[in-house]
Amino acid sequence: MNLIELIAQNMVYIILGLAVLIIILLIMIILIMLKQRKINNKYRKFMKGASGRELEAVLIERFTEIDSLRQDSKLLHDKLDLINENILTTVQKVGIVKYDAFSEVGGKLSFVLALLDKNNDGFILNSVHSSREGCYTYLKEIIKGESFLELSKEEKQALNRAINSDNFME
Numbered sequence: 001m002n003l004i005e006l007i008a009q010n011m012v013y014i015i016l017g018l019a020v021l022i023i024i025l026l027i028m029i030i031l032i033m034l035k036q037r038k039i040n041n042k043y044r045k046f047m048k049g050a051s052g053r054e055l056e057a058v059l060i061e062r063f064t065e066i067d068s069l070r071q072d073s074k075l076l077h078d079k080l081d082l083i084n085e086n087i088l089t090t091v092q093k094v095g096i097v098k099y100d101a102f103s104e105v106g107g108k109l110s111f112v113l114a115l116l117d118k119n120n121d122g123f124i125l126n127s128v129h130s131s132r133e134g135c136y137t138y139l140k141e142i143i144k145g146e147s148f149l150e151l152s153k154e155e156k157q158a159l160n161r162a163i164n165s166d167n168f169m170e
Helices: 003-009 011-047 052-087 153-164
Strands: 093-099 110-116 122-130 134-142
Touching: 003 011, 093 153, 110 153, 122 153
Parallel strands: none
Antiparallel strands: 093 110, 110 122, 122 134
16 A cells, blocks of 8 residues: 555545644634733733823832832841840840758748840849848849859859850840
8 A cells, every 4th residue: 555545545534633633723823812812901901091201200100119118128227237236235144043042041032143145244143131131132243254253153053054045146
């Protein structure tokens, strides 16, 4: 069998295949035309009543709004930088130790409170409770995690707790 005889015998199938292909192509063309119509309608709606000057005014207004937003953003960033700078000097680390200053009093009514900033600068507040004489409070300055005055065992413990606390802001 040669090619011409093969085509002649299968002519019906070939015509049906081509017909199906043409129908598919027509459907695709119709869908493309519908999408094109939607795009054209959107374009006409956008351009309706808008001259070149009106579009230019709209664009200038939008650019002005963008410039204003940029200025506002810069101001906010500057304020945030100032806030972050101030946060570094606030108390961020805390250590507290309760203890019994005098063994005969009991109840652990005395305490040491260490309050430090990010750089381990701050103070230690020691409140010693004595039932006979009342309560005495001492304050010791802390610079870079160290005191120029001698610290008691409890004060050292509270200071170490504050220095090693990880609840400070980065």
